[in-house]
Amino acid sequence: MTQVDEKLEPILAEVLHRNAGEAEFHQAVREVFESLGRVVAKHPAYTDQALIERICEPERQIIFRVPWVDDSGQVQINRGFRVQFNSALGPYKGGIRFHPSVNLGIIKFLGFEQTFKNALTGLPIGGGKGGADFNPRGRSDGEVMRFCQSFMTELHRHIGEYIDVPAGDIGVGGREIGYMFGQYKRLTNRYEAGVLTGKGLVYGGSRARKEATGYGTVYFVERMLATRGADLEGKRVVVSGSGNVALYAMEKIIAYGGIVVACSDSSGYIVDENGVDLELVKMIKEVRRERISEYSRLKGTGAHYIENGSIWDVPCEVAIPSATQNELDGKDARTLVKNGVMAVSEGANMPCTPEAVQVFQAANVLFAPGKAANAGGVATSALEMQQNASRDSWSFERTEERLADIMRDIHDTCARTADEYGAPGNYVLGANIAGFVRVAEAMRALGVI
Structure with a gap:
């Protein structure tokens, strides 16, 4: 296993201690820490003002009950999550996952990864993730709709186009996004198209998103x-x-x-x-x-x-x-x-x-x-937000061309950063450092928040 720089070991130990039992989150944090030794050696200021500790601590963690009624009339209970990890670069942005394996540690790992992934796109979006331990497989459309409506009844309090913009993930596709958007519209009495991405084309979605x-x-x-x-x-x-x-x-x-x-x-x-x-x-x-x-x-x-x-x-x-x-x-x-x-x-x-x-x-x-x-999905979600904000709809060709440009830029940024820090061809190190630096620079500019 790659070693963590000795200056970062106490910080990593404290992060793991504060988030006990969250194996996937530990794995994601350790992978980033293994790349940061070269950064703090070159830029010692990144260890000031508990910057790294703040990057590892979500800004907000929301856990809620999701009651719903199945087709046989039985009340079922699931648990919902939304982790709003970092908004230094823009509103929280990240998918919603419906799968029996979902727990807080997995959502935190995904939100942590999402923060750096979104930073790599160069677009103004922060990092977040959400989900529930609900399994849509084998459920009827009516059951999925009732679950999504109950899930959004709580979640709608915490999201918005300038706050947090969820999308789909495992178990959440166009059907689920449609049901959640309908419930959001019903609860808020607003047609806020930019609050969710991955929407259908007929109600504000983007071509090339799927x-x-x-x-x-x-x-x-x-x-x-x-x-x-x-x-x-x-x-x-x-x-x-x-x-x-x-x-x-x-x-x-x-x-x-x-x-x-x-x-x-x-x-x-x-x-x-x-x-x-x-x-x-x-x-x-x-x-x-x-x-x-x-x-x-x-x-x-x-x-x-x-x-x-x-x-x-x-x-x-x-x-x-x-x-x-x-x-x-x-x-x-x-x-x-x-x-x-x-x-x-x-x-x-x-x-x-x-x-x-x-x-x-x-x-x-x-x-x-x-x-x-795999940053292309969230990049195109940000392009969907852009189209929603301008009341516009782009062609498939225009959207795909923009996606291709973003992915080429991400590749070149990772490769260039790896070269700069003495590890040519190491895309892991290049991605971790490039994403970290963008988030860290924004956080330094905003003060201790």
Whole structure:
């Protein structure tokens, strides 16, 4: 494990002590701290006025009860969260996740990561995250609507286009955003389009928003590969997951001439050596909402399904983990390296364990951390806010062009920062330092708040 600079060790120890039992949050904080030794050596002022401690402490943490009635008339209780982490650069911005695994530690980890991710976009947005331990899978539209309405009945007190602008995440797509926006409008008697992003096009959404995270991840990969005189043309690519990020990462990979040979869901993964039929996957996951195992049955020859195995056993040259945190561990990383992987880009938030990251870096594999590589989604959410504020609607082409520019700038900023701090090619260090410096400079300018 990379060592934390001795000047920062007491600060890290206090942060871990104050947030006991929050493993994912600890992991995210430690990863950033491991990059900051070079910064404080060059700029000692960043250790003044408890600046680093303040960056690690959320500005506000909201936990609330979400009661709702299921289709059988039974009252159900879930727990809702919103962590407003840092607003030095703009209103809090970050998604809402509905999944049984959601707890305060996970939301804090996501909000902490979001703060630096949003800073890397160069857009005026702070960091936040929210969610609930509700599982929309298997629930009727009516049950999902009633849950979303109850969730927003409490959340609406804490958000607004100049305060906090949530979006979607795992378990929260266009359906859920629509129900929450409708309830917000009903409760506030305001058509405040900029309060949520990821909205439908008919009521203030942005073109290219659903594609943005997946597309952006691939733009970053292309830019990374170019530093070694390579591109995606003809490359074998494995993409974990089959949700929004994975689907549109696959779409852009195919557009660049790459060959997606495997994708997955929580039950297992499919392998198609001839290249995954993306339209079939979209039909199974977006239209029918079925398991990925259906792919091999419907496709027939040339495709097979593996239950409960590791998708990272499939040989590839590019890997894009796009499912959930810590899905790719050290053993998986060693398998990928052995099979010839040359680039890994995190489509999800922190999908690679610290050990996996070290394996990739030691093997000189190009590695893009999520806070840089998957920033395209929140960047396009900020573009949606811009369109809402100006009562405008951009074309798909204009929005995608702006997204591509932002992702290229993020890549180049990370690469330039890594060079400046003596670690060429280390995108983890470059992303952490570039994001930290932007937030820290804003906080210093605003005084002790």
